[in-house]
Amino acid sequence: MVNVEEALQTILSHTPVLKREEVRLCSSLGRTLARDMVAGENLPPHDNSSMDGYALASSALREVSATHPAFLSVVGEARAGKPFRPRIRTDQAVRVMTGGVVPAGADAVVPTELVTIVDSRSIMLSQPVEAGQHIRRAGEDIVRGEVVLRAGQVLGPPHLGILASLGWKKVPVYKVPTVHILATGDELVPIGALPAEGQIRNSTSVMLEAYVSEAGAEPTALGIATDDKRKLRKKIQEGLNAHVLLITGGVSVGAYDFVGAVLAEIGVDVKFWKVNVKPGKPLLFGVLDDTLVFGLPGNPVSTCITFLRFVRPALYKMMGRVFDTALCFRAIIDHDIHKGDTRRQYLRGIVHQTDKEWHVRTTGSQSSGVLSSMAKANCLIMLPEDTRAVRAGEWVDIELL
Numbered sequence: 001m002v003n004v005e006e007a008l009q010t011i012l013s014h015t016p017v018l019k020r021e022e023v024r025l026c027s028s029l030g031r032t033l034a035r036d037m038v039a040g041e042n043l044p045p046h047d048n049s050s051m052d053g054y055a056l057a058s059s060a061l062r063e064v065s066a067t068h069p070a071f072l073s074v075v076g077e078a079r080a081g082k083p084f085r086p087r088i089r090t091d092q093a094v095r096v097m098t099g100g101v102v103p104a105g106a107d108a109v110v111p112t113e114l115v116t117i118v119d120s121r122s123i124m125l126s127q128p129v130e131a132g133q134h135i136r137r138a139g140e141d142i143v144r145g146e147v148v149l150r151a152g153q154v155l156g157p158p159h160l161g162i163l164a165s166l167g168w169k170k171v172p173v174y175k176v177p178t179v180h181i182l183a184t185g186d187e188l189v190p191i192g193a194l195p196a197e198g199q200i201r202n203s204t205s206v207m208l209e210a211y212v213s214e215a216g217a218e219p220t221a222l223g224i225a226t227d228d229k230r231k232l233r234k235k236i237q238e239g240l241n242a243h244v245l246l247i248t249g250g251v252s253v254g255a256y257d258f259v260g261a262v263l264a265e266i267g268v269d270v271k272f273w274k275v276n277v278k279p280g281k282p283l284l285f286g287v288l289d290d291t292l293v294f295g296l297p298g299n300p301v302s303t304c305i306t307f308l309r310f311v312r313p314a315l316y317k318m319m320g321r322v323f324d325t326a327l328c329f330r331a332i333i334d335h336d337i338h339k340g341d342t343r344r345q346y347l348r349g350i351v352h353q354t355d356k357e358w359h360v361r362t363t364g365s366q367s368s369g370v371l372s373s374m375a376k377a378n379c380l381i382m383l384p385e386d387t388r389a390v391r392a393g394e395w396v397d398i399e400l401l
Contacts (some may be wrong), residue, residue: 001274003385004344007283009276009308010271014287015314018243022116025163028338031173032319037149038167042139047377049104051134054115054123055106056093061129078103078112088348089110093123101137110356136354142166152322154216168207174320177243179212181205182222182235184250184259185298190224203371204248204296204303211307215315217244240266240291243318249298252339259295261286268293276385278343280306299368305346305380308401327400331358338389345375352399360398373374377401 020034043226049055064070070187073091078084084094084099092180094103102109103389108129116124142148149155155163163171188202189195192225205221212219220242225235225262236259239245244286250259253296260273270286275297277283279302284288284295292314296306331351340346374375382397390396 001276001281002272003276004309006369007275007277007285007387008313009270010032011285011292011314012317014315015292017320018177018291018318020172021175022170024168024171025160025315027380028163028171028173029157029272030197031155031171031176032148032216032321033151033153033155033360034172034174034320035151036147036165037166037171038077039142039144039146039148041166042144043142043165044136044138044140046138047107049096049098049100049102049123051109051111052097052135053095053109053111053134054093055096055100055102055109056129057088057090057105058129058133059126060090060106060107064125064128066126067301069116069124071122071124074121074123076103084357084398088214092279107131112304123240150322154321166367168182174318177217177245177315179217179219179224179246180239180242180314181208181212181223181246181248183248183298184225184227184232186225188249204262204298204300207300207303208246208248208296208307211304211312212246212315215312216321217315218320221254227258227314229258232258233266238263239297240288240293242291244311246292246294246296246307247252247294248296248303249293251284251297263293275310276343277305278345279343281343283310285310297368300371301368301374304374311344326354328397329358330395331398333390333391333392333394333396334359334361334388337381337383339383339387340389342385344385345383347381347383348378349379349381350372351379351396351400358398361394 049245061070072091074095075092076093077085078100079097080099084103087104088094088106102280108131118124149159183202183205187199189199191201202224209219209221222239225232247259250257270287273284274281275283280297282297283306286293294311296303348363349360350363351358363373367371379398379400
């Protein structure tokens with residue numbers, strides 16, 4: 001039995017990074033950037049006004065006051081997309097709209113509400129003007145030659161906006177891993193069926209499809225394989241036609257837990273079976289050619305935890321994603337917890353802030369079959385291997401979900 005770190009290291013050491021491809025910008029949301037993107041131009045490309053007002057030269061207007069106003073001739077207009085071309089003199093101004101190019105000779109913008117309109121061709125100023133006021137400088141956002149997005153960045157709406165503003169119609173991204181999901185067990189029926197006595201609906205496949213999609217990969221559910229070695233073998237062979245195969249159930253030590261044996265017969269190189277973790281101890285991991293194979297425990301919470309801790313990091317690596325660990329910090333536990341074994345334990349918790357400190361409590365029953373405990377949780381409480389108990393008021397490590 002391996003520990004959590006050894007298991008994850010083994011998985012990642014056998015996980016390839018997928019090839020790159022170019023996709024249309026509008027189709028790249030949620031994809032992972034495959035190379036650094038370097039700006040070929042400044043953003044904004046020119047000095048422009050951040051206000052509706054008047055562009056002018058500040059050099060002769062720094063001593064202006066109510067008792068010593070200045071009068072300027074309005075010689076034109078600059079609006080977004082329609083610049084004013086001539087260079088202005090110090091006694092001139094150009095009416096400018098937000099986003100309009102600041103004309104040559106001007107180094108400041110005075111908002112419309114601070115200007116007195118004398119007539120259609122002249123204005124009066126009664127407040128001093130400082131150079132640079134209300135001007136967005138060329139390159140203020142992005143400078144030509146700057147790395148604007150780095151490889152490994154998951155592309156969200158603002159990233160697409162940046163790429164569009166710099167003219168990229170296509171972007172290089174990593175390919176998306178395909179994930180096949182196979183549930184096993186005579187007790188399982190499809191979610192639309194009415195379970196007979198002793199049967200349950202196949203909820204774990206639905207959850208895994210959602211988790212895989214959320215991670216950015218492409219899931220395909222293969223249905224249910226009954227506890228028959230021949231039928232199980234056929235289903236597993238079908239499932240191996242993907243980057244990742246997830247099998248739920250059949251990996252423990254029961255009389256009808258055939259998954260490990262069938263995988264060995266097919267030729268899957270099993271790297272480990274059983275991890276020193278709770279829930280999720282029966283986790284199995286193996287490799288066949290370029291396919292990663294995970295045997296996940298059948299209990300729904302165990303399925304969730306093992307996916308989050310072991311499968312998702314592998315998917316992230318395949319997609320070239322820079323894997324930032326989840327937001328982890330310490331909180332005060334609100335009640336006693338007795339652990340009683342030497343496995344690392346992940347408890348479903350609810351964290352909240354009280355009196356400027358973070359407090360956490362469990363969601364109730366921590367049975368690996370109580371899926372509602374996962375639905376209620378906003379964090380996982382991590383108890384190390386050498387911890388046997390924690391007391392109310394002590395600090396514990398938590399990881400936000």
